[in-house]
Amino acid sequence: xxxxxxxxxxxxxxxxxxxxxxxxxxxxxxxxxxxxxxxxxxxxxxxxxxxxxxxxxxxxxxxxxxxxxxxxxxxxxxxxxxxxxxxxxxxxxxxxxxxxxxxxxxxxxxxxxxxxxxxxxxxxxxxxxxxxxxxxxxxxxxxxxxxxxxxxxxxxxxxxxxxxxxxxxxxxxxxxxxxxxxxxxxxxxxx
Amino acid sequence: xxxxxxxxxxxxxxxxxxxxxxxxxxxxxxxxxxxxxxxxxxxxxxxxxxxxxxxxxxxxxxxxxxxxxxxxxxxxxxxxxxxxxxxxxxxxxxxxxxxxxxxxxxxxxxxxxxxxxxxxxxxxxxxxxxxxxxxxxxxxxxxxxxxxxxxxxxxxxxxxxxxxxxxxxxxxxxxxxxxxxxxxxxxxxxxxxxxxxxxxxxxxxxxxxxxxxxxxxxxxxxxxxxxxxxxxxxxxxxxxxxxxxxxxxxxxxxxxxxxxxxxxxxxxxxxxxxxxxxxxxxxxxxxxxxxxxxxxxxxxxxxxxxxxxxxxxxxxxxxxxxxxxxxxxxxxxxxxxxxxxxxxxxxxxxxxxxxxxxxxxxxxxxxxxxxxxxxxxxxxxxxxxxxxxxxxxxxxxxxxxxxxxxxxxxxxxxxxxxxxxxxxxxxxxxxxxxxxxxx
Numbered sequence: 001x002x003x004x005x006x007x008x009x010x011x012x013x014x015x016x017x018x019x020x021x022x023x024x025x026x027x028x029x030x031x032x033x034x035x036x037x038x039x040x041x042x043x044x045x046x047x048x049x050x051x052x053x054x055x056x057x058x059x060x061x062x063x064x065x066x067x068x069x070x071x072x073x074x075x076x077x078x079x080x081x082x083x084x085x086x087x088x089x090x091x092x093x094x095x096x097x098x099x100x101x102x103x104x105x106x107x108x109x110x111x112x113x114x115x116x117x118x119x120x121x122x123x124x125x126x127x128x129x130x131x132x133x134x135x136x137x138x139x140x141x142x143x144x145x146x147x148x149x150x151x152x153x154x155x156x157x158x159x160x161x162x163x164x165x166x167x168x169x170x171x172x173x174x175x176x177x178x179x180x181x182x183x184x185x186x187x188x189x190x191x
Numbered sequence: 192x193x194x195x196x197x198x199x200x201x202x203x204x205x206x207x208x209x210x211x212x213x214x215x216x217x218x219x220x221x222x223x224x225x226x227x228x229x230x231x232x233x234x235x236x237x238x239x240x241x242x243x244x245x246x247x248x249x250x251x252x253x254x255x256x257x258x259x260x261x262x263x264x265x266x267x268x269x270x271x272x273x274x275x276x277x278x279x280x281x282x283x284x285x286x287x288x289x290x291x292x293x294x295x296x297x298x299x300x301x302x303x304x305x306x307x308x309x310x311x312x313x314x315x316x317x318x319x320x321x322x323x324x325x326x327x328x329x330x331x332x333x334x335x336x337x338x339x340x341x342x343x344x345x346x347x348x349x350x351x352x353x354x355x356x357x358x359x360x361x362x363x364x365x366x367x368x369x370x371x372x373x374x375x376x377x378x379x380x381x382x383x384x385x386x387x388x389x390x391x392x393x394x395x396x397x398x399x400x401x402x403x404x405x406x407x408x409x410x411x412x413x414x415x416x417x418x419x420x421x422x423x424x425x426x427x428x429x430x431x432x433x434x435x436x437x438x439x440x441x442x443x444x445x446x447x448x449x450x451x452x453x454x455x456x457x458x459x460x461x462x463x464x465x466x467x468x469x470x471x472x473x474x475x476x477x478x479x480x481x482x483x484x485x486x487x488x489x490x491x492x493x494x495x496x497x498x499x500x501x502x503x504x505x506x507x508x509x510x511x512x513x514x515x516x517x518x519x520x521x522x523x524x525x526x527x528x529x530x531x532x533x534x535x536x537x538x539x540x541x542x543x544x545x546x547x548x549x550x551x552x553x554x555x556x557x558x559x560x561x562x563x564x565x566x567x568x569x570x571x572x573x574x575x576x577x578x579x580x581x582x583x584x585x586x587x588x589x590x591x592x593x594x595x596x597x598x599x600x601x602x603x604x605x606x607x608x609x610x611x612x613x614x615x616x617x618x619x620x621x622x623x624x625x626x627x628x629x630x
Binding site: 066068070071119120121122123124150151152153154155156158 | 204205207208211230231233234235236237238239240257259260306330331336338
């Protein structure tokens with residue numbers, strides 16, 4: 001059983017949160033469609049201003065826009081896995097796989113383990129390949145990366161949305177790793 | 192992990208995107224929105240380097256093209272290239288590789304791209320003049336599988352149905368626009384017609400006014416020479432002892448009487464000013480008797496017995512001058528149409544009074560009017576009886592006067608039994624009515 005404890009940053013449960021923090025917690029549950037507050041948010045509950053800013057960034061990048069939600073989850077999973085951020089890789093892997101499980105009804109099928117399959121549309125594979133590279137090595141980003149994404153049919157607006165996930169995932173990973181949070185018990189149970 | 196499981200995941204992924212595409216197509220209200228929806232979603236459904244959809248609906252053709260991130264539509268410059276035309280002609284789906292392309296296609300801005308690995312063409316026939324060609328070009332060397340074929344067909348079917356709906360809406364909109372234009376023309380035409388009718392009515396009223404004035408003046412002017420003739424005739428009669436000459440003078444006098452009566456009637460018709468006179472029961476009785484006496488003196492028969500019952504009149508009232516002319520015509524007719532076989536010809540006058548009107552009823556037991564003539568006798572120069580001696584203007588004059596003062600004329604009659612004429616005359620607000628009908 002994992003526990004959400006750390007001695008680096010204060011973990012603030014919802015019943016101990018200030019009204020401002022509690023309101024943000026409730027919004028995260030509503031927007032993400034989950035009945036609990038993720039440890040990633042709870043580890044920022046001691047600073048309402050930072051929590052608010054980071055939540056807004058996450059919401060506008062991951063939960064808004066034109067790119068499909070499942071592709072965004074696969075991007076975050078792949079980058080997090082490549083960077084070795086256990087919390088984010090597991091959390092977003094569970095979300096992506098639970099979506100494929102919902103789609104197929106078969107818990108043995110994991111989308112995250114098969115993203116290179118020929119059955120997955122090329123637009124998914126190209127986006128994951130390029131955005132992961134840009135997240136890990138931003139300085140290596142080339143003009144050709146953008147051209148390849150355009151060849152897949154992505155508009156410049158969609159490419160910006162994709163690339164924002166390189167930025168977002170770095171932030172997600174950094175906070176998760178620095179805070180030393182563990183995987184949420186509720187997520188592990190759902191796995 | 193089995194290939195079939197993966198295929199299933201892939202299908203569901205694509206179905207999710209197809210559902211989004213279908214929603215956006217459903218909401219589209221113009222062809223640009225169709226192209227935009229395909230541009231946004233097709234890449235998540237098929238490996239699409241480019242896609243073309245030629246849609247043929249009745250006499251319309253639409254081409255939607257998606258290439259990289261660009262999506263657009265056009266209804267002009269729609270000619271398919273040689274390869275596309277071949278597939279349209281054969282109506283058989285096929286896959287073509289660049290090595291199969293006709294030479295001229297290698298210079299095509301899309302077909303000539305190095306990255307293009309193959310082109311899948313799917314002709315879809317729905318009904319005569321309802322068909323399409325869906326083309327998907329891929330830069331992925333992996334050939335299309337059954338899932339790809341199925342989704343291409345799904346997209347094509349949905350796109351065709353939506354495009355057909357938009358074409359129908361466009362047609363309906365054009366029809367509505369045409370209807371609107373026709374309606375506007377009708378409104379203008381109707382307005383012109385109303386203006387024309389108003390103008391013609393004004394001209395007619397002016398002509399009628401001029402004619403009435405001429406009529407009125409002429410009847411006045413003619414009276415003077417008749418009076419002079421009558422005076423001269425009187426002198427001639429008094430100076431002559433010749434009985435035969437005097438007999439001729441008497442007949443000339445009768446002719447002048449008739450001419451003067453005619454003039455009176457013409458004057459009554461053309462009257463364009465009508466004074467109101469105060470009346471009560473006695474004065475009305477006096478007026479009726481005066482008219483009766485005038486015609487009895489002039490008539491060859493003085494046997495017509497008059498009886499008047501005005502007991503129903505309770506209070507004073509006002510009547511237009513011309514009402515006396517109307518009564519004059521009715522009483523004159525009673526004398527004209529005395530039944531030759533009737534021993535005691537009679538004319539009974541009775542009244543009914545209400546606050547705003549007076550009703551006078553004249554009943555005789557004379558010749559009567561046949562039923563088929565009843566609705567015609569108030570016409571101009573219509574004689575209601577073969578024995579009629581009048582001018583054919585009497586009841587016409589009565590009708591004209593009643594119309595002018597907003598009164599009513601009612602005639603009931605039976606051959607050999609007699610005639611009952613009822614005048615319903617307004618006694619209040621008559622000034623306004625007279626003003627309205629004479630201006």
